[in-house]
Amino acid sequence: MPIGRAPMARLTRAQQQERTRAAVLAAAQEEFAQRGYADAKVDRIAERAELTRGAVYSNFPSKRALYLAVLVDSIEHPDVAEAQSPPGLAETVSAFARVWLERLPLTGDTPAGGKLQLRSLAGVFDDEPGRTALAQVTRLEALLLGLALESHPPHDTRRVRLAELVLTLLSGAGHLADTAPGFGDPFDVACACRHLVGLDLADTWDPPHLPFVAPARPVRRAWEPPPELPDLINDREAGFDADGVIAVLGAGRLEAAEEAVRAARPGDRITVAVVTSDPAEIGRLVRLRVGDLVESLRRVSAPDAWPGLQLVLDDRAAIASAVGLADVDDATEAAVRVRAGRIFADAQGRGAAYAVATAS
Known part of the structure; x- marks a missing residue:
């Protein structure tokens, strides 16, 4: 083969790998939406994608990794050019809650489809390393949300505990929507998140280990x-x-x-x-x-x-x-x-x- 054609061959292999990965993700999304995470089978995903089981595992080493990839792929990246911050802290918390609650499944949605829309991780991380990582990622989420809320005056106020409460309330609403669809009113939840701003949480940052x-x-x-x-x-x-x-x-x-x-x-x-x-x-x-x-x-x-x-x-x-x-x-x-x-x-x-x- 002429030397000049080698890069084209490598590019073709890369394109083929990308097509295979896309086919696996599309098939997995259908399987998880129909059967849910627990009942989904890698063999059926391979059959849907018209690939071998080995081809699926060559791209994703486990069903859990594949499920997470489907959820990551579902996250949209909205155009932020026209995004405007709400005028106050309470309005920001309320707006954030309303956007988060848009993912809640509706009464007529199938259980499996609702979980996928909710990006539910219920039953996905049932081992100790996974649960530990999930707890730490949630702490990181609260920090990031808290820092965003701290952009509102007074700027010297820590708001990570407020963020933790907001995420706790939203996660609870998501869990109920997952297990008891139709229960509760998302507008009430958003209103409750707004009123969390008025709580005096005495939020300070003083980890006891820092002096040591x-x-x-x-x-x-x-x-x-x-x-x-x-x-x-x-x-x-x-x-x-x-x-x-x-x-x-x-x-x-x-x-x-x-x-x-x-x-x-x-x-x-x-x-x-x-x-x-x-x-x-x-x-x-x-x-x-x-x-x-x-x-x-x-x-x-x-x-x-x-x-x-x-x-x-x-x-x-x-x-x-x-x-x-x-x-x-x-x-x-x-x-x-x-x-x-x-x-x-x-x-x-x-x-x-x-x-x-x-x-x-």
Whole structure:
């Protein structure tokens, strides 16, 4: 074969892989919509797609990974050019709730189709690693929503607990719509979310372990940033060359993201890189839940009200390697401070993000 034709052959293989993946996703969406997650079968998905079982597993290593891929694929990316932030905090919470509640299944929907529309994860993560990751992702969701709500005055007020309550109420409404369709009024739920703003939650940020966090280690070495990765919040390529803090967090330590956010200096760029030993499932879970939340935020808030940090899924551990980590897992917690193209502080272990953010 002439040398000049090799790239064309590679391109053709890539196109074929993409067509196979699209066929599997379309077939899986039909199977899950008809039978639900528990009763869906990979063999039937392969038959629907006119592929072999092996072809399905070559793209998705498990039924759970395939289900999560279908849900991620269903997330829309609305045009935010005309998005306007509501005038006040209560209006923002109410608008967010209304957008979130649009996914609720209706009385006439089939149980399986309703779960898919709801993006329900009921019965999907029934193992301990999955449940731990889901809990941590939910903490991250609350942080992101809380930061968006903190764009309203007074700006020195933490609103993560308010975000937690809003998400709790919405999740409860979703669970009831899943198990008892037709119960409750979504408008009442949105109104209740609005009134949560009036609660005095005494919301402070004072984790008890922070006084015992060891200082970051002063270093001086070149910072060689990895290739750009998609920013899950801002729908653009994340950059890693600005001064600031880069925190590498395993899927079991996502709550530590707030330690970098709260302790950072004015003007710092905060980057949270999520790593996991299971990108096919846990990585997709992160992509799903963050994408789901950001989709709703984009529809109710202008970009200047979005959370002020970069969030990337480091599924190939490129950022982890650049900060000096040889191995990563769901318990990973490490951070570095970058300035003028060099790393000046680093830390690993519990409290690493806080230690680096406060490093002088």
